[in-house]
Amino acid sequence: MHGMCALVLPVERADGTPAVLKLQSLDEETAGEPIALRAWDGDGAVRLLEYDEESGTLLLERLDAARDLSAVDVRDGVRVVAELLARLTARPAPSGLRGLGEIAGAMLDEAPETVRLLADGGERRLLQDCAAAVREVVGEPGDRLLHWDLHFENVLAPLPEPGGEVREPWLAIDPKPLGGDPGFELxxxxxxxxxxxxILWRFDLMTEVMGLDRERARAWSLGRVLQNCLWDIRGGGRTLGPMWAVMGRTLLAR
Structure with a gap:
């Protein structure tokens, strides 16, 4: 299997235990993966078996690559993600991870110049409103261990153990971890x-399951909208992606 930045190969350990070898380039996002996986130690997440620091290669517990949340009912899938995030973000972020405060500060620095590249006045106001929401919370960025990218395809079912037991129904994979406020996870x-x-029932369900302050979660979710829009414009776009625009307007109107 592979995504945008990694190749995952099925292997067996010397004792016959199934595992996967994850090959990826080291950057600011991937460098924190072993730190997070060690902190979670298999609690709600795939187990890290070994790590090669020089190459960034990980040896991981093998999960069932054919079973993710893509095929389940949407409401059930959102609840599973929220329940996993409630557990994963219960831990304080270990040292050595990038922080949400730094990321949010960089977004706020970039936003004014980027907004000027948009031709549509309504879209410019939308990004300005997203940035204003982030400014209200950037001084308290949080200190929890965040996964950052827990979507349906990043939740897999475990393989049965030798006795037929399954240790958990679902496990998170492929974190791009940082320390911050769990509202940034939604x-x-x-x-x-x-x-x-x-949009609204998913937001409400996740904040309820995770026990979040909804106004802070809304502000940090608007921060994620801002982040995605900045990426799109940085890549040459001069209009907002329709999905991000709808999300932003819906959350701002709440």
Whole structure:
């Protein structure tokens, strides 16, 4: 299997235990993966078996690559993601991870110049409003261990153990971890199998399951909208992606 930045190969350890070898380039996002996986130690996440620091290669517990949340009912999938995030973000972020405060500060620095590249006045105001929401919370960025990218395809079912038991129904994979506020975690599960009419109930369900302050979660979710829009414009776009624009307007109107 592979995504945008990694190749995952099925292997067996010397004792016959199934595992996977994850090969990836080291950057600011991937460098924190072994730190997070060690902190979680298999509690809600795939187990890290070994790590080669020089190459960034990980040896991981093998999960069932054919079973993710893409095929389950959307409401059930959102609840599973929220329940996993409630557990994963219960831990303080270990040292050595990038922080949400730094990321949010960089976004706020970039936003004014980027906004000027948009031709549509309504879109410019939308990004300005997203940035204003982030300014209200950037001084308290949080200190929890965040996964950052927990969407339906990043949740897999474990393989049965030798006795037939399954240690957990679902496990998180492929974190791009940082330290921060759990409200920054919601947008990937709102974007999966996107439906405009689902935005608010997904947001409400996740904040309830995770026990979040809804106003802070709304502000940090608008921060994720801002982040995605900045990426798109940085890549040459001169208009907002329709999904991000709808999400932003819906959350701002709440």
């Amino acid at each position: 947008l990937p599960a709102i974007a999966n199998r996107f439906d405009e009419g689902d």
